[in-house]
Amino acid sequence: MSRDDRKIIREATHRSLEQVTRRLFFKDCFLGMGGMALGSLLGGCNWLGAKDGTTDIFNSANPLLARAPHFPAKAKSVIYLHMAGAPSQLELFDYKPDLMKLDGQDCPQSLLQGKKFAFIRGVPKMMGPQAVFKQRGQSGAWVSDHLPHFATVADEVSFLKAVQTDQFNHGPAQLLMHTGTPRLGRPSMGSWVTYGLGTENNNLPGFVVLTSGGKFPDAGKSVWGSGFLPSVYQGVQCRSEGDPVLFLKDPAGMDRDLRKASIDAINEANKLSYEEFKDPEILSRISQYEMAYRMQISVPDVMNINDEPDYIHQMYGTQPNKACFANNVLLARKLVEKGVRFVQLFDWGWDSHGTDENLAIDYGFINKCRSMDKPVTALLLDLKQRGLLGETLVVWGGEFGRTPMQENRDGKKNPFKGRDHHTEAFTIWMAGGGIKQGTSYGETDEIGYAAINGKTTAFDIQATILNQLGFDHEKLIYPFQGRPFRLTDVHGRVIREIVS
Amino acid sequence: MSRLIEFIGPFHPVLVHLPIGFILLAILFQWLSLRERYAGLAAAVRLTYLLGAISAVLSCLTGLALSSGGDYDPSTLQWHKWFGIGVAVISLVGYWYASKPFSLQPRLISIAVLVLLVITGHLGGTLTHGEGFLTKALAVKTDSGQGTKKTIANTQEAVVYSDIIQPILTEKCGGCHGAIKQKGGLRLDAKDWILKGGKNGQVFHSGDASGSELYRRLVLDPLEEKHMPPKGKPQPTEQELNLIQWWINSGAGFDKKAKDVQQTAVIAAALQSLQHQQQAVQSLIPAEKVDAADPALLDRLRKAGIAITPVAINSNYLQASFVSIPKPDDSLIALLADVRKQLIWLRLPAATLTNEGWKKLTANTSLIRLNIEHSNITDALLPMLNQLTRLQYLNLVGTKITSTGVQQLKMLTGLKEIYLGQTMVSQQDLVALKQAFPKTAIDIGGYQVSSLATDTQTLHPPPKK
Numbered sequence: 031m032s033r034d035d036r037k038i039i040r041e042a043t044h045r046s047l048e049q050v051t052r053r054l055f056f057k058d059c060f061l062g063m064g065g066m067a068l069g070s071l072l073g074g075c076n077w078l079g080a081k082d083g084t085t086d087i088f089n090s091a092n093p094l095l096a097r098a099p100h101f102p103a104k105a106k107s108v109i110y111l112h113m114a115g116a117p118s119q120l121e122l123f124d125y126k127p128d129l130m131k132l133d134g135q136d137c138p139q140s141l142l143q144g145k146k147f148a149f150i151r152g153v154p155k156m157m158g159p160q161a162v163f164k165q166r167g168q169s170g171a172w173v174s175d176h177l178p179h180f181a182t183v184a185d186e187v188s189f190l191k192a193v194q195t196d197q198f199n200h201g202p203a204q205l206l207m208h209t210g211t212p213r214l215g216r217p218s219m220g221s222w223v224t225y226g227l228g229t230e231n232n233n234l235p236g237f238v239v240l241t242s243g244g245k246f247p248d249a250g251k252s253v254w255g256s257g258f259l260p261s262v263y264q265g266v267q268c269r270s271e272g273d274p275v276l277f278l279k280d281p282a283g284m285d286r287d288l289r290k291a292s293i294d295a296i297n298e299a300n301k302l303s304y305e306e307f308k309d310p311e312i313l314s315r316i317s318q319y320e321m322a323y324r325m326q327i328s329v330p331d332v333m334n335i336n337d338e339p340d341y342i343h344q345m346y347g348t349q350p351n352k353a354c355f356a357n358n359v360l361l362a363r364k365l366v367e368k369g370v371r372f373v374q375l376f377d378w379g380w381d382s383h384g385t386d387e388n389l390a391i392d393y394g395f396i397n398k399c400r401s402m403d404k405p406v407t408a409l410l411l412d413l414k415q416r417g418l419l420g421e422t423l424v425v426w427g428g429e430f431g432r433t434p435m436q437e438n439r440d441g442k443k444n445p446f447k448g449r450d451h452h453t454e455a456f457t458i459w460m461a462g463g464g465i466k467q468g469t470s471y472g473e474t475d476e477i478g479y480a481a482i483n484g485k486t487t488a489f490d491i492q493a494t495i496l497n498q499l500g501f502d503h504e505k506l507i508y509p510f511q512g513r514p515f516r517l518t519d520v521h522g523r524v525i526r527e528i529v530s
Numbered sequence: 531m532s533r534l535i536e537f538i539g540p541f542h543p544v545l546v547h548l549p550i551g552f553i554l555l556a557i558l559f560q561w562l563s564l565r566e567r568y569a570g571l572a573a574a575v576r577l578t579y580l581l582g583a584i585s586a587v588l589s590c591l592t593g594l595a596l597s598s599g600g601d602y603d604p605s606t607l608q609w610h611k612w613f614g615i616g617v618a619v620i621s622l623v624g625y626w627y628a629s630k631p632f633s634l635q636p637r638l639i640s641i642a643v644l645v646l647l648v649i650t651g652h653l654g655g656t657l658t659h660g661e662g663f664l665t666k667a668l669a670v671k672t673d674s675g676q677g678t679k680k681t682i683a684n685t686q687e688a689v690v691y692s693d694i695i696q697p698i699l700t701e702k703c704g705g706c707h708g709a710i711k712q713k714g715g716l717r718l719d720a721k722d723w724i725l726k727g728g729k730n731g732q733v734f735h736s737g738d739a740s741g742s743e744l745y746r747r748l749v750l751d752p753l754e755e756k757h758m759p760p761k762g763k764p765q766p767t768e769q770e771l772n773l774i775q776w777w778i779n780s781g782a783g784f785d786k787k788a789k790d791v792q793q794t795a796v797i798a799a800a801l802q803s804l805q806h807q808q809q810a811v812q813s814l815i816p817a818e819k820v821d822a823a824d825p826a827l828l829d830r831l832r833k834a835g836i837a838i839t840p841v842a843i844n845s846n847y848l849q850a851s852f853v854s855i856p857k858p859d860d861s862l863i864a865l866l867a868d869v870r871k872q873l874i875w876l877r878l879p880a881a882t883l884t885n886e887g888w889k890k891l892t893a894n895t896s897l898i899r900l901n902i903e904h905s906n907i908t909d910a911l912l913p914m915l916n917q918l919t920r921l922q923y924l925n926l927v928g929t930k931i932t933s934t935g936v937q938q939l940k941m942l943t944g945l946k947e948i949y950l951g952q953t954m955v956s957q958q959d960l961v962a963l964k965q966a967f968p969k970t971a972i973d974i975g976g977y978q979v980s981s982l983a984t985d986t987q988t989l990h991p992p993p994k995k
Binding site: 095096097098099100101102103104178179228229230231232233341344345346347367368369387390392393396397400403404407408411412414415416417420446471483484500526527530 | 767768769803814815832835837838839840841842843845847851853854877879901903923925927947949951952973975976977978979980981982984985986987988989990991
């Protein structure tokens with residue numbers, strides 16, 4: 031035994047002896063008893079929201095156990111397709127012929143006064159729609175030629191055309207969309223949902239995240255973080271290429287039995303420390319280890335798209351053995367089929383400023399549309415033919431919209447056509463999961479600058495998603511730092527207009 | 531003993547007024563006795579306090595008895611209980627101090643007991659009369675959800691005003707313009723009042739919605755002061771606004787039925803959805819009550835890997851999912867027998883059951899949704915499903931069944947959706963199936979997304995010269 035080892039052991043002994051000193055005992059008793067007395071006087075920890083038993087539903091022994099929602103729900107799972115970077119609504123769904131008439135003219139002062147843009151400076155030029163629009167299907171929804179496949183299923187979805195945000199930078203806007211605040215630290219929507227519903231499949235995480243487009247969302251992993259919720263509810267990021275989850279495979283020289291034995295030993299040690307400290311996070315950790323062990327078998331299986339038949343690959347337009355959006359969409363369908371509650375897709379590359387070819391509204395943007403159009407259409411049809419569209423809510427959208435003006439970065443003309451970030455109006459659509467088919471809610475003015483009626487916000491979208499899953503967004507709460515928190519904080523209205 | 535508790539409980543509302551009176555009186559006497567004119571009252575303080583304390587203790591006891599009966603909001607009850615006990619304890623302390631000079635301590639005690647008394651009393655009131663009972667007259671009635679609206683079986687047969695419009699007005703305007711309160715002199719809870727209008731004149735002009743204040747105020751910019759309902763109150767939905775506009779513009783008045791009034795497509799759809807919504811909510815789960823399943827049994831099912839939960843926190847009906855189990859077999863199905871009455875939604879993919887197993891499964895006659903995709907069910911076994919007469923959703927995707935097999939499901943008259951993708955059912959069978967199941971949405975899958983040349987092409991700008 032080296033000197034260092036002895037030192038470590040001495041420190042550990044010292045620390046554990048500290049746990050049982052007379053002084054510490056009194057200190058704990060004094061604070062503890064006082065606290066307990068006060069706590070019971072106030073009716074226990076549940077006094078804030080005990081009215082309908084909706085307060086803390088966290089069960090530390092089995093945090094992912096399937097649970098019932100507040101009321102019977104139509105949707106069982108959610109696939110959220112986030113087009114990170116924010117696609118232009120003016121080239122896809124929000125058809126504004128009047129904007130064409132203003133094309134190339136200086137933007138009127140009235141639209142610029144008192145407004146702040148991310149990159150536009152001085153007086154930009156207006157830019158008409160850079161796409162050909164047609165009305166589609168029975169519902170007559172406007173969808174541009176950029177999405178020839180999606181146009182055939184426009185009757186399946188409900189458009190929200192007047193979504194608004196107050197964040198014009200990607201990171202904060204994405205956080206607002208997914209966690210209900212533009213700042214870090216709150217749990218993401220998927221975490222709230224897994225906290226509320228647990229997982230349907232014991233061998234898979236309840237909340238899975240898949241990214242594509244070569245870049246993470248700007249807000250980083252916080253957009254699928256668990257914030258102050260127990261960490262077992264955070265999104266599990268899977269990869270569609272190589273190992274689906276990093277470090278999932280057994281290392282060389284360690285077989286599955288040995289792995290099991292080592293996890294058992296670790297859990298045994300963790301149980302001991304739970305008995306000593308009673309910290310529920312330790313139980314979370316134990317169940318995480320156990321789930322990780324089960325996931326070693328089940329995840330590679332469900333994450334493998336190669337055993338899907340050819341016609342499915344053709345339908346989605348997948349690219350075998352590559353990390354791409356189409357593969358992720360197919361995976362999302364597989365995961366939902368296996369009982370995963372919340373699948374979050376982020377596809378980077380929609381930030382069409384016009385600063386280079388890839389971010390040009392007339393080049394890169396169209397390429398992005400092409401890579402998204404087919405898989406998303408296939409997803410809706412595939413879910414439908416499996417009888418799952420009715421219980422799977424599909425949401426498509428970005429974090430904000432794009433300006434009806436052409437971007438002039440720092441007052442200079444950009445090399446390509448592009449649009450700046452825009453907060454006042456953008457389009458999001460939802461389908462399946464008890465959402466009406468072939469409707470549209472909300473309207474923008476004749477040039478698509480501002481929402482004029484049927485305005486909705488990230489909170490309304492969150493409230494609606496929770497509603498479809500059977501939750502009253504005002505009652506799905508978690509007590510933290512002395513007050514109950516919820517996803518929508520003090521906002522949010524269920525958009526009944528699109529709920530069937 | 532329990533009968534005694536039941537007996538004394540109801541005396542609580544009678545008794546509680548005694549400590550309120552006595553203790554208030556004791557405190558009043560105490561403070562009045564500071565003035566020379568009323569110094570004599572000091573002698574009465576002790577007795578009054580004693581009466582107050584005794585009646586407070588009795589109130590506590592009867593209160594505890596009453597609370598054991600349940601039906602009270604637990605958090606309010608908890609506060610009320612502890613504050614009430616506080617009143618009793620502190621008034622006893624007050625009694626003990628009453629024989630001593632009225633110095634700082636008894637003064638503080640008298641203030642403390644007064645504060646506790648007021649809070650306890652108010653909480654007690656809240657328990658019996660409901661939240662905000664004191665200020666009810668001042669506040670707008672908050673949105674109480676869909677519950678207040680009557681179910682309309684057939685909106686076309688409904689009377690426009692009384693069945694469709696009045697419920698909206700009652701829900702969204704009734705708080706300030708109803709029987710209890712009439713802001714601006716306006717009442718909107720009956721025909722005569724609506725016709726009469728408010729203190730600024732008439733609000734309803736048949737045939738002219740935009741000229742009627744009743745409608746104009748609703749569609750004003752929400753930031754305008756005159757917008758109704760005021761900011762922060764529940765607003766009518768777009769659909770409700772459309773209906774009100776239609777009601778006034780069409781001159782439907784107060785007696786016409788919807789079918790006798792001209793309707794645009796939007797209104798017809800709104801009326802349809804009104805009826806649709808209510809039906810949809812009803813049919814998601816059965817209306818009749820059911821006993822709760824044995825929790826021990828549910829635990830056993832969970833241990834076996836089945837995700838089984840109530841469909842909602844306050845419902846005894848159950849949903850179960852076998853997605854964690856690769857190939858469910860007979861042994862697991864047998865476990866479901868004891869939740870037969872409660873189980874209404876079942877997701878059972880890839881089941882490999884024997885004939886016996888399918889027989890056991892179809893004994894779950896409460897089922898409303900059944901997903902047995904990719905299972906080994908065959909045409910020969912399908913008739914067993916006829917026992918599931920409540921079935922609304924049936925998923926047979928990826929099974930070996932044929933159209934002939936499906937034709938046997940004649941008993942499933944309530945079936946709303948059936949999924950037959952990746953089976954032997956083909957496009958040619960669809961016509962016959964639609965005839966056999968006119969009310970059912972039949973999906974035979976086989977959807978394709980065509981391949982366009984542009985799908986895989988990448989656009990590039992022309993090279994610069």
